[in-house]
Amino acid sequence: MKVSVHDLTEGCRIAQDIMGLTANPIIKKGTELSSIHFEALRAFNIQHVEVYSKLADGSKVEAEPVREEAGSIVVAAEEPPLKKQYMELISYYNGVFNAWQSGGKLDIVALKSRLMPLLRQVAKHKDVIYQLHRWSEAKSYIAHHSVSTAIISYLLAEKAGYDQGGCIQLAVAGILTDTGMAKMPLSILKKSGPLTQEEAIEIRKHPLYSYQYIMDSPLLKNEMKAAILQHHERLDGSGYPKGSRGKDISRSSQVLALADVFHAMTSERLYRAKKSPFRALEIIWEDELGKFDIALLKALQEIVGGLATGTRVILSDDRTAEVIFTQPQHLLRPMIKAEGSEDIIDLTKERKLYIEQVIS
Template identity: 30%
Template sequence: MDLDKIPGKIPVPIDKLEPGMVVAEEIKLNDKVFIASDVKLTERLIEKLKKLLEDFSIKDDIKIFNPERYKNIDIMLPVHNKSKNVNIRSNQNVLGVEMYFQAYTRVLGELFTNINYKADDIIKEIKKLSMDIQMDLHYPAPVVKNIVLYGSGGDYLYRHSVNVSILSFMIGKWLGLSSSELELLTYSAVLHDFGKTKLDCSTLNKSTKLSPSEFKHIMLHPILGYEFMKKIPSVPEEVLQGILMHHERLDGSGYPLKLKEEKIHNFAKIIAIADVFEAINSNRIYKKRRSPFEALETIKSESLGKLDYNFCKVFIDNISSFYVGEKVLLNTKKIGTILKIDYNNLTCPLISVGSEFINLAETKNVHVKKLIL
């Protein structure tokens, strides 16, 4: 056979892709690499690719290496697995990962909506989604920075749950949890606010301050989520505990059970930190978001009696490193770069403006207005 007469690359329609085919040219979405060249397609990767391409209305054929040309040649090509993530890559920026957030948010919304009709099947898809989220955190920097800069906007449920699951996974990883624990933690975090789908929409979406009776209604969501998921045999007890207890506080001031200290499952303690940070850092119908620095300060404040102190310290120490090197807009309209964040003064970082170094803790009338790209 004359190999020179056989094309090395051939176009394949998306619906004709098969496991084992090897991508010959980068697959890009919004000018960002989704799958690199030389990656062998798996069934799961093809399924994920189809969903994303459908979301972005892309119908172009995918270029693969021609099996006829290479079938008798001994070549080794990388396979998609946890050790080599081919989705979110190290060189992607904050905006470049936004399409992944949007896709996960859309999928989670569909799964939550349909779970009443086929719970056993849907819960398997939700678990798969939580695994996909973990796999996309092989390069966490652009993902975490996206959450810090943008929060979940006005989406208090689906995007919020995606963000909380990512933050929970990162906290668990920083705490040294095992792989199996991280899987269960992320699974629980994805489901932590599912109970809100069982609440009255008019109360949930109310744009003014809630009345005491309305707030009591909102406080039912951990129990509603727990009771629903408990009926599904495949949902582990640890996952259920995270759902039920994520609003409990160490001093007993939380809800729904007013548990204290060691009575609260560690998954719930971790999800609580992620939940509080994400909520403060996002716009809501009834309140404007606060700055990411204020969000850190709140976590630190609540670590003194309400949230687990050690978990909070680990969270702040690690996530603050993602702030370093980022640009900030000052109230003076100057743009600076964060050089260092002091745990004892989280809202006043050391910054540089051109060749000038400014310690905001020692500078009156100058403060950070917001983080910027």
């Protein structure tokens, strides 16, 4: 019978595999539930489960079954809109970040339980990649950056061939990359202009502080802990905190690194205007080549580019246009037709013009 997770007690036995955003069950059929299973259900935001009518000791399950409506089964409450979930997580992150600044402990389970419903929506609405830079606000930059890095890491990992478990782990790692910022002086966090050399040196310590927050957690794989520590390292050795290079930087670190820099470039900052996702990716290709994994750059380009024929966009000169054709070798610069004109514009030739925004 189907029951609410709130009605479960220890000794209940699962009658059907419980799936999250994973390739394998998070709890297998026949499992006798204990407190650790309840924690996993909360972390994956599971609302209802199928259980056998009798407990492991043979006594009857007292929970009230979930009722089925005519023609359908009530499996969970309807998910709120993606943007609402996103903004709720921003609000939650701001609250816990303030607590970390006051010496509070990091609760990865609680943070993950808030992230999982959002990832379920992201899995269905991948075009969120075009909205993140519009939703970001300079005054809550760390929260927006952390949540968006998680989302982009999830999408990038999926495109790069990670299994669902790996995608989720990278998303969780993504939202944790800047926890160490809680140890930065407020004078630096709230500064509205470029950092001094001394302030930049201080900021470069935040990956170490982030690692200290999570290094003893059993909820993250060691690979993900290392990725958090290395998310500002670069393949050419120009990154920090250690100046690692090449094979010393894991692929998972590179996923976080690319997600981090891509969102940073497309976000409004107190001292810098945001860039279009299309223009930001071009700049990475032009100016940062050699610092990031080429295969991951191509994967991100496929996520952002490759717009379907008929997609409406806003150009950098504020004109609205329609995508006519996209060449595989020029995903960021399709051929377009501006509204009110029959002329076809080839963005590969009009280099001063680029896509500013995709109209959903």
